[in-house]
Amino acid sequence: MSEARTATLEHSVSAQGDVTVLSLKGRLDALRVGQVREELTGLPDKGHLKIVIDVSELEWIDSSGVGTLVSLYKMARAKGGAVNVAGLQRQPKEIFRLLRLDSAFQIFETVNEAVARLSAKA
16 A cells, blocks of 8 residues: 555644644545544634644645645634644645745744744733
8 A cells, every 4th residue: 555545644632821732643635634624623613712733743735634724724813813833844844835824824843932922922
């Protein structure tokens, strides 16, 4: 089997103070985004308005994955929240650059930097 077919998506949600950290590992693509779309885009409705998306272990993202992250961003912003991205590398970094997503998301090298920026906001 090819690597693309055997790769998985793992995710976790944790808290650092009043900031929710969403960690993604593996591939966020059309085959796997359905596993997490509802949970991720539902975070703002559950009161999670300061969100950091940790993509340091994300290997691949396609348009379906990008669409889910943008939906999360829009939902959080509509409720007065903010979403930062941390740890962009490899292919996801290139996709963010090509799609100019850095004009929407604030992007940080580390989760700690992204959390600190959101924690400083009232």
